[in-house]
Amino acid sequence: MTGKLKPTLGTIHLWGIAVGLVISGEYFGWSYGWGVAGTLGFLVTTLIVAAMYTCFIFSFTELTTAIPHAGGPFAYSRRAFGETGGLIAGLATLIEFVFAPPAIAMAIGAYLNVQYPELNPKYAAVGAYLIFMGLNILGVKLAAMFELCVTVLAVIELLVFMGVVAPDFSMTNFMLNGWAGSEHFSAGTVSSIFAAIPFAIWFFLAIEGAAMAAEEAKDPKRTIPRAYISGILTLVVLALGVMMFAGGAGDWQKLSGINDPLPQAMKMVVGDNSGWLHMLVWIGLFGLIASFHGIILGYSRQFFALARAGYLPKSLSNLSRFDTPHRAIIAGGVIGIIAIFSDGIINLQGMSLTAAMITMAVFGAIVMYMMSMLSLFRLRRLEPGMSRSYKAPFYPIVPAIALVLSVVSFIAMIWFNFTIALIFAAMMFVGYLYFRATQQQRDEAVQDLMLVGE
Template sequence: MSGNTKPELSKSLTGLHLWGIAVGLVISGEYFGWSYGWAAAGSLGFLVTTVLIAAMYTTFIFSFTELTTAIPHAGGPFAYSYRAFGPTGGFVAGFATLIEFVFAPPAIALAIGAYLNVQFPALDPKVAAVGAYVIFMGLNVAGVSIAATFELFVTVLAIFELVVFMGVVSPGFAWSNFAANGWAGSNSFSITSLSGIFAAIPFAIWFFLAIEGAAMAAEEAKDPRRTVPRAYIGGILTLVVLAFGTMIFAGGVGDWNALSNINDPLPQAMKAVVGESSGWLHMLVWIGLFGLIASFHGIIMGYSRQIFALSRAGFLPPVFATVHPTRKTPHWAILAGGVVGIAAIFSDELIQIGGLPLTANIVTMSVFGAIVMYIMSMAALFRLRVLEPKLERPYRAPFYPVFPAISLVLAVLALGTMIYFNTLVFGLFVGLFAVGYLFYRFTADLRGSGDPLLNLAHMEARTMTDTP
């Protein structure tokens, strides 16, 4: 590779791979994390929250796909905001995405540990979580085609297991169980219920968090302009059905309060129906691990591409833009995100804030990054429609400007309410952003010529704007 050639990723992913990545990135959200929303809002209140967030994500994906197909770049949202708002906009979107994708894996790794602990009580969940990092960072280093094929395989298994879960617990389902004290611990709606609905937003977002990460694989897709829309639309529809089905069936088999502050709600819900010794329960624990593994493995792929893209453009140290000479994978970026994630797993005193479990706070931190990125992405969509009306858009957001506006308004509402209910975690989020911004401001020399894809795009955008 010559000194002037930028590192390139291998183009080997099919549309089916992209669908597997889009769903796999998210599907662990059906297995754990969301049930903390019941503790905040009650089962009925959280159902309302989930309807609002599902609307936000559906309109977001139908709009976001326009950006992904028009600008297929490993940086995903970073690239779109750079093109629309320049380097500072790129930094905001890129660093927010980085926080989302670096902080989601430790929460999932801890859930993997909790699931394994069900079968092996002597196993420390944190040790299991670190072991998961080592195994799946290695798989991601091995090659993108291998990693994506594995992702597709475990995603299909995870979907199958969720369908099995709903079928097995259905004989024990009763709507009266689900609705009992469903408004933040009360049988009737009140102001407290409304407060709970907003407080539960991070955990409803966990149902869908990271689906946008498939955009970071677009640069490695064989035909992103055709395959990405199919993968995204199929993915969001799959996830909406699974999210509502899983939540409603789990909450209707007994006392949903018993599931509201644990990392393994589905095995515990099934246990209430079939008993501790049932083969169905053991199958759920083992196959259910595939759902967690699918997201864990996929998000490692996502954070590594975000670190790679930011480094290639000069926003992070250039060593993280190094591509393995034979595997063509960003191996140093994969390892860097893993180091941060493992540190988070063992940082109980730092991250356990406000009396909430460690996992809940990590989820909230990741969601803060996601929401900021969603806002930047929808703003970039509107701006690029004005700046670059002639930009080739193989897919255009339907019902424009209504869909992106709905997504943008709901994202801003979600951010505001999350700040109100999670002030301390937001303070930590701002602190991380401040550190990243200082690095950005004092390392302009790293950007030099930067990523030619981004510089050329931004120069073209400015030229079109300045033309009389």
């Protein structure tokens, strides 16, 4: 059957989804940025990106509360710019949420491989997909409660990590060769700061996915702003803390470009056999699981919303007897598993699979951020009377900062990742061809006033 999703989620569930979607970014992925820009260069990148995300979330929340729709950015852009605008935002969001999970799944495999060296990380990654697709199919309330529990554990573990390595923290270690492998700032450092943007974005990528649970939120006009604002503040503090303490624990160059930087950083302090290390590996898995599980929820709702509106095959909007979009959950999982087994077969710009998937997901995210901020400006002009229980502070300055930094990030992404940019563009073009060929499918879809206005 198809239809509406049921509102069952409160503020704490939404906070758990918002933070949980992202928190794996504190456990892995960001250290690739050290290999590009060094610790100091990457710190500059991270501060710029943190400013972009903070401005973005304080602005994006206006859209989420005014239009609480499972399609999230797709719904806002379609209402602001019509069907083509909805297509651009919807496809970009789908690419972001479908390509982030394979990177996280591979990191789950890498963390398990620390404890079980004989375990193939790819098989562990596939096992993670099967388990958490199943959990998502069993119901959103169960999925959200699980997400909240693992997110709280993951946050506690990051605080424990910082506490354990703090006594051995050395600013000298952090600053050594901190400008792209050099002691001194140079013209090349500026280039490296921009080149590291995808890995700084990974610290915060997917927080906007909580918008896709808005249709399942109780009293979204009140619960969503609380969840989003507390969520972004939580993540900024954790991102800066983890990066600083890991970089000061020892030789940071040994941590760049690996999927398990926190266990390896802790090894420098407590050795190979410490109970703290084993605890970090096991509880650290919760951080990866929280994001992995949450992003499955996110991509399934995006598939569902696009299919319900006629942008994708209608069957993807079917709901299971648990009122969950089971076919959408499975569709994203199949794509992710194919991506996992392409590791070592497909080589993109000399990147590892993890780095390539992160970069592809970031392309989708940045396009979606630009479309969302443009939608905010356009809807303020076209629909000034729209009910807005929450408004972006210091409008238009805050959303303008988010938009400008998103555009700068997008240009830098294309410049430094041209091959992946071409693949991203090709995916968007294929989606556009499908869109042009399926007008009748959209005409026959049930009209949704949230997408077109009253």
